[in-house]
Amino acid sequence: NAGVTQTPKFQVLKTGQSMTLQCAQDMNHEYMSWYRQDPGMGLRLIHYSVGAGITDQGEVPNGYNVSRSTTEDFPLRLLSAAPSQTSVYFCASSYAGLAGGPGTGELFFGEGSRLTVL
Amino acid sequence: AQSVTQLDSHVSVSEGTPVLLRCNYSSSYSPSLFWYVQHPNKGLQLLLKYTSAATLVKGINGFEAEFKKSETSFHLTKPSAHMSDAAEYFCVVTLPGGNQFYFGTGTSLTVIP
Numbered sequence: 721n722a723g724v725t726q727t728p729k730f731q732v733l734k735t736g737q738s739m740t741l742q743c744a745q746d747m748n749h750e751y752m753s754w755y756r757q758d759p760g761m762g763l764r765l766i767h768y769s770v771g772a773g774i775t776d777q778g779e780v781p782n783g784y785n786v787s788r789s790t791t792e793d794f795p796l797r798l799l800s801a802a803p804s805q806t807s808v809y810f811c812a813s814s815y816a817g818l819a820g821g822p823g824t825g826e827l828f829f830g831e832g833s834r835l836t837v838l
Numbered sequence: 839a840q841s842v843t844q845l846d847s848h849v850s851v852s853e854g855t856p857v858l859l860r861c862n863y864s865s866s867y868s869p870s871l872f873w874y875v876q877h878p879n880k881g882l883q884l885l886l887k888y889t890s891a892a893t894l895v896k897g898i899n900g901f902e903a904e905f906k907k908s909e910t911s912f913h914l915t916k917p918s919a920h921m922s923d924a925a926e927y928f929c930v931v932t933l934p935g936g937n938q939f940y941f942g943t944g945t946s947l948t949v950i951p
Contacts, residue, residue: 724881751937760847762941763882770937771904778938811879826872827930827939829881 722746726811726830733801733837741796741833742758743811752794752812756780756807757832769776769794801837809833839866840931844866844942851948852936857901859915859945861929864910871912872930873903882928899923905907 727742745752753768769788777823783805785797794813798805812827855912863869865894870889874882886897894906899922903914929942 753939755941760943762943764941768937776937812882815839826884826887827874827882829883831881832879 723756724811724828725831726743726809726831728833729831731836732836733798735802735837737766737801739798739801741798741809741811741835743794743796743830744792745794745811745813745828746792747813747815748791749813749815750791751825752788753778753812753814753827754784754786754794754796754812755812756805758807758808766796766809798835801835803837805835806837809835818820840869840933840936840938840940841929842931842940842942844927844929844945845943846949849942850948850950854918855920857914857919857923857947859914859929861912861914861942861946863912863929863931865931865933866875867933869931871903871905871934872932873897873901873914874928874930875910876926876928876944878925881887885914885927903949914950919947919949921951922948923947 724745750771754766757763758814764780767786769775775786810832811830814825814827841863866920872887873885876882886895888895888905896902901916927945932939
């Protein structure tokens, strides 16, 4: 039971570098999402997708890009890393409820990717 | 708009005593509510969820929560704390069919031996 798999678990970048955080799920979930977790702020939604080819912005999308070419994968790209993007990133998936959203289903989380931008 | 407020950022209890983690929500419609737990350096795991069925919801590891519409609350309780309960707990709200989950800022639970 792989569930939601995130790679890498740890990454250190220099300001201005780009990188991609990978997320894959094997539960055939239509809904996938990326969150960042910062001390005292809970989890904040960056981007989400309700199916292949469909993505939308969450609460804090600036500086991040996503794409969804397959049901299984939902990579998060940092185009030009900044120190403000130092955080722990979580990918989460869920089955889609009514209107294509996560409905009342639970979110299944990966174990996180800790990113430090110097 | 939907939001949740976790009233305590830190809670400390002695092993074997009751646990109460408080959560108030704001929602224009009938929400779905969840409690998630995060152990150190781990992802989040669902403890329990309320989705307009029974107002008293039982979850894993002896936790339960009661949905009180009149008080817009969804507090998490456990009769007797165990050392393994030490973790961060998040209250979460979403609308049925909605595309976004809204997280509280978390409550850190410490269990004293």
